[in-house]
Amino acid sequence: xxxxxxxxxxxxxxxxxxxxxxxxxxxxxxxxxxxxxxxxxxxxxxxxxxxxxxxxxxxxxxxxxxxxxxxxxxxxxxxxxxxxxxxxxxxxxxx
Amino acid sequence: xxxxxxxxxxxxxxxxxxxxxxxxxxxxxxxxxxxxxxxxxxxxxxxxxxxxxxxxxxxxxxxxxxxxxxxxxxxxxxxxxxxxxxxxxxxxxxxxxxxxxxxxxxxxxxxxxxxxxxxxxxxxxxxxxxxxxxxxxxxxxxxxxxxxxxxxxxxxxxxxxxxxxxxxxxxxxxxxxxxxxxxxxxxxxxxxxxxxxxxxxxxxxxxxxxxxxxxxxxxxxxxxxxxxxxxxxxxxxxxxxxxxxxxxxxxxxxxxxxxxxxxxxxxxxxxxxxxxxxxxxxxxxxxxxxxxxxxxxxxxxxxxxxxxxxxxxxxxxxxxxxxxxxxxxxxxxxxxxxxxxxxxxxxxxxxxxxxxxxxxxxxxxxxxxxxxxxxxxxxxxxxxxxxxxxxxxxxxxxxxxxxxxxxxxxxxxxxxxxxxxxxxxxxxxxxxxxxxxxxxxxxxxxxxxxxxxxxxxxxxxxxxxxxxxx
Numbered sequence: 001x002x003x004x005x006x007x008x009x010x011x012x013x014x015x016x017x018x019x020x021x022x023x024x025x026x027x028x029x030x031x032x033x034x035x036x037x038x039x040x041x042x043x044x045x046x047x048x049x050x051x052x053x054x055x056x057x058x059x060x061x062x063x064x065x066x067x068x069x070x071x072x073x074x075x076x077x078x079x080x081x082x083x084x085x086x087x088x089x090x091x092x093x094x095x
Numbered sequence: 096x097x098x099x100x101x102x103x104x105x106x107x108x109x110x111x112x113x114x115x116x117x118x119x120x121x122x123x124x125x126x127x128x129x130x131x132x133x134x135x136x137x138x139x140x141x142x143x144x145x146x147x148x149x150x151x152x153x154x155x156x157x158x159x160x161x162x163x164x165x166x167x168x169x170x171x172x173x174x175x176x177x178x179x180x181x182x183x184x185x186x187x188x189x190x191x192x193x194x195x196x197x198x199x200x201x202x203x204x205x206x207x208x209x210x211x212x213x214x215x216x217x218x219x220x221x222x223x224x225x226x227x228x229x230x231x232x233x234x235x236x237x238x239x240x241x242x243x244x245x246x247x248x249x250x251x252x253x254x255x256x257x258x259x260x261x262x263x264x265x266x267x268x269x270x271x272x273x274x275x276x277x278x279x280x281x282x283x284x285x286x287x288x289x290x291x292x293x294x295x296x297x298x299x300x301x302x303x304x305x306x307x308x309x310x311x312x313x314x315x316x317x318x319x320x321x322x323x324x325x326x327x328x329x330x331x332x333x334x335x336x337x338x339x340x341x342x343x344x345x346x347x348x349x350x351x352x353x354x355x356x357x358x359x360x361x362x363x364x365x366x367x368x369x370x371x372x373x374x375x376x377x378x379x380x381x382x383x384x385x386x387x388x389x390x391x392x393x394x395x396x397x398x399x400x401x402x403x404x405x406x407x408x409x410x411x412x413x414x415x416x417x418x419x420x421x422x423x424x425x426x427x428x429x430x431x432x433x434x435x436x437x438x439x440x441x442x443x444x445x446x447x448x449x450x451x452x453x454x455x456x457x458x459x460x461x462x463x464x465x466x467x468x469x470x471x472x473x474x475x476x477x478x479x480x481x482x483x484x485x486x487x488x489x490x491x492x493x494x495x496x497x498x499x500x501x502x503x504x505x506x507x508x509x510x511x512x513x514x515x516x517x518x519x520x521x522x523x524x525x526x527x528x529x530x531x532x533x534x535x536x537x538x539x540x541x542x543x544x545x546x547x548x549x550x551x552x553x554x555x556x557x558x559x560x561x562x563x564x565x
Contacts, residue, residue, distance in 0.1 A: 003453075007453075008449075010456075011449045011452050011453055011456075012449070014452050014456065015408065015436075015445075015448045015449055015452045016412070016415065016429075016432040016433055016436055017433065017436055017437050017440075017445055017448065017449070018433040018434070018436075018437045019437070019445070023442075027445075027446065027449065030446055030507050031446070031449060031450060031453065033506070033507070033508055034400060034450060034507065034508060034511070035450070035453070035463075037397060037400065037508060038397045038400050038401050038463065038467070040394065040397050041394055041397050041398065041401070041463075041466050041467055041470055042391075042394070042466075042470065043466055044391075044466075044469050044470055044473055045469070046469050046472070047469075047472045047473065047476060050472070051472055051475040051476045051479060052475070052479070052524065052548045052549070053288070053289045053290050053333075053524040053548060056290070056332075056333075056334075056335045057332050058327045058328070058329050058332060058334060058335065059329065060329035067197070070196055070197060073179075073194075073196030073197070074196050074418075074419075076194070076196070077193055077194060077196060077418070077419040077420075078418055078419060079416060079417070079419070079420070079421070079422035080422065086417065086418055088417055088428065088431075089425070089426070089427055089428040089430075089431050090427075090428065091428055093427065
């Protein structure tokens with residue numbers, strides 16, 4: 001199986017990644033190699049009932065958790081923050 | 096002061112006042128600072144924080160208020176587990192100057208138990224790798240042979256432990272990342288049942304596989320750490336409490352299964368012999384050893400290399416330069432994403448993101464992701480069935496002993512095949528442990544034991560019985 005340039009471009013766009021030209025061929029080859037390996041998977045019928053581990057959902061009380069200082073710690077880590085906000089490049093392109 | 100400590104001997108020495116936590120911590124900090132330039136086991140050594148915690152432990156002990164087995168004992172933590180206020184890189188450049196804003200649940204539990212955190216250990220970037228060669232901070236060296244790898248992705252924790260730079264360590268395991276480095280370095284590595292230990296504060300790699308677990312010098316130490324870390328957590332909806340009662344198991348009458356899917360080929364002869372020798376000793380001690388057939392488990396690695404990259408592709412989308420981590424200078428929002436991610440995320444990460452994106456995309460979802468999750472259910476059912484007939488399964492942990500740095504880098508698939516014996520425990524969610532069982536070609540060999548889902552304590556008891564035979 002092979003990955004075409006077009007497919008690689010589509011995957012990169014969906015993944016928000018940009019591959020330098022010199023790494024494209026290697027990436028196409030590696031992806032094809034791994035996909036060829038996993039193609040051995042048989043098409044089995046789904047099981048009638050689920051098997052463990054199954055979701056249990058340990059719920060907590062519906063009250064706000066007062067974790068002092070966490071917001072400040074989070075904003076500290078933002079690459080660009082003003083007051084209580086993270087500043088980001090414009091979402092809508094006005095050009 | 097002894098030359099080396101286990102959790103048990105450190106606890107005993109502290110209680111007997113043979114040594115203080117400050118002395119013990121200083122000894123391990125010095126070992127870490129001395130050996131780290133060579134081994135590169137740690138990304139961060141937290142001297143001030145460790146000594147402060149040690150001082151507090153000594154204070155408590157002086158007041159007669161010591162907390163238990165972990166109080167004042169120095170432990171190393173893998174760098175994808177958050178310790179508040181401490182740098183957390185996950186071995187990636189994109190988090191180079193990230194400071195954790197909160198403690199992971201396991202860290203809260205360790206701190207409540209009085210443990211001293213020595214620092215954060217090196218790892219394959221975002222836990223993706225089997226050698227710690229994929230770290231943005233350089234590779235970690237195998238303490239017994241600097242040309243070789245300690246395994247991965249918890250290679251830093253394994254090396255720190257094997258070189259006695261810590262008394263115990265935490266790792267994380269998604270496809271074998273605790274057990275494989277434990278096998279390579281001659282230490283004990285335990286992956287709990289999925290849901291036994293909270294993942295809150297563990298940077299997610301593949302959320303239906305990841306588990307945090309102990310890496311220790313003895314099985315008893317693994318149990319001590321596990322006991323503190325385990326438990327249902329409202330911050331992690333996938334956790335639940337398991338039965339903690341002792342099964343009072345011994346070698347006599349134990350039913351040991353050797354899965355025929357694992358014992359066919361693919362393992363180095365000397366590695367296989369070392370584990371077969373352990374099986375023979377178990378048999379002489381009264382255990383029954385039988386070959387078992389676990390259908391579809393030969394597909395476990397393929398299931399893993401579909402479902403895991405899919406989950407990775409989703410989990411890695413948060414690293415976009417916006418809220419934390421490195422943000423590239425760019426003029427548009429899209430460029431910010433593209434450049435931040437492409438510059439900040441390593442090649443292996445990008446490879447797995449692209450793979451997962453492919454397997455989840457329109458036209459391919461059914462043939463890859465859906466197909467793999469159905470096979471996964473069949474594998475889980477097959478394990479549940481086999482554990483009606485046997486108490487524990489035994490295989491080698493790895494197909495070979497620690498390999499040389501650079502040996503597996505040319506072909507990603509060659510690296511992935513290192514996980515062949517460990518990965519099915521993550522696919523099935525069952526508990527599994529690697530313990531040292533001798534050497535092959537002068538390097539440590541690990542024996543891999545697994546048990547039914549939820550039978551963590553039984554597995555630890557069984558592992559201790561095996562440990563006594565080695």
